[in-house]
Amino acid sequence: MNKTKLIGAILLTLGMTGTALAQNGFYAGASIGQATIDACDGVTSCDDDDTSWKIFGGWELNRNIAIEAAWVDLGEISGTIGGSAVSAETDGWTLAGKGMLPLNQQFDVFGKLGMIMWDVEGGGAASGIDDDGTDLIYGIGAQYMFTDQFGIVGEWEWYDIDNDVDLFSIGVLTRF
Template structure:
């Protein structure tokens, strides 16, 4: 019985020291900011290119909180002689969970809140509409240097909207 307890204690001690090394290498908390290009498809409309910026705080290598602003669409629609200028903006706040892989790659998931706001100008008359939804996404990241990180992500800011985001961030 004593031998079994001694072996169990030895295994626990060995495993604790083995796990201590990866946790000691975890990144310190840090702020980051970035820019992104987007391609957004809204059901029954053409795919639109856009841009945006984001700012976040990384608590450790696995958890971050992030906010962003994106110009999802800025386009003109014509039906006969009628013309409409339409812009769609997105403001979001998310929690991001990251799983580091080898060679600088990581995969991440996003869960948060998105507010989409559309504005249309038709013959001098302006109308606005907004929609608030759950935001979720899945992405792949690559660390180019200790301070520069790239990402490619697919997001769903609304049930009828799919957004592809390619961005780069700078950690400070």
């Protein structure tokens, strides 16, 4: 996997001038939530839920289409295998297309489809294990704008990272 290419693509996507950002509906935000990683096969005392967070930004190209990039920390899974404690932490970069359906001036529902460039690092008896890859993500959500610049967003996202990962999150966003 070539992280440099994905980071370059994200920076290129986010690297337009301030005037172009304003004209195309640039937004940014942060979310916090609960991630569940379906990876407990063969693991006893498995804790597959953890707090997750992400920082995101994107462009609303028009009222119905956006492109969004994010850094997401999906938390840690831990448990015991053969009497030894093991854990794994997962994070990654995402890039997704976002289709929005405005229900009124303030409230939109949306769906997204894209990719995640992920990294998993082991801990405990799994120390030294480092895996990465690029896989599919999709999600649905809603956003409510209190003003033209400030709103909240809630969403469910699914990540296909070797095992299924579900993320339910709520956050804030600001438009520039």
